Amino acid sequence: LAKTTQPISMDSYEGQEVNITCSHNNIATNDYITWYQQFPSQGPRFIIQGYKTKVTNEVASLFIPADRKSSTLSLPRVSLSDTAVYYCLVVGYSSASKIIFGSGTRLSIRP
Amino acid sequence: DAGITQSPRYKITETGRQVTLMCHQTWSHSYMFWYRQDLGHGLRLIYYSAAADITDKGEVSDGYVVSRSKTENFPLTLESATRSQTSVYFCASRIRGQGEQYFGPGTRLTVT
Secondary structure (H helix, E strand, C coil): CCCCECCCEEEEECCCCEEEEEECCCCCCCEEEEEEEECCCCCCEEEEEECCEEEECCCCEEEECCCCCEEEEEECCCCHHHCEEEEEEEEECCCCCCCCCCCCEEEEEEC | CCCEEEECCEEEECCCCCEEEEEEECCCCCEEEEEEECCCCCEEEEEEEEECCEEEECCCCCCEEECCCCCCECCEEECCCCHHHCEEEEEEEECCCCCCCEECCCEEEEEC
């Protein structure tokens, strides 16, 4: 199982771009990188997923270098509503997947 | 409405009692998962299921039992509840071959 390491917390201000980096040194060939967002008293919500290079959707971008040992979630122009915990996961598809969420990164956005 | 639901949303029970948490999804997703989240911590996988009648242990399965006789239901049973099982329990589902998991609203369980 590929474990992930993220910063425990980050602070930023409204309108800034926020980058959260995750390391996953023992990622396997068939593994994908997935990010979730969780607000208090709610279940996690899927943000973005990627295998390599760059993926972008309406919410975020995900940058994955060639060695895939790390990934960076980029949130453009954050707002107060982006205050949440962000989890990086490595997910395998070749078999029934076991998943480790880790402790996540607590992102606080200030006015 | 379609989606994933959990019941009950809140439960208080006593040590030693058997408790069953229910999870139901309307999408016919192959995979279903049970996680627990302790206050201030990340989610830990308890059990998962790849299909009906196929289940496997996760990281913290001791003291829990699951079954999956139908694709849409994945109940989690605490055979003899302990105070250390006080937590918020989340159920999730996903399509085979996809990374996105859909989470239920959670069940807050307190064992006294």
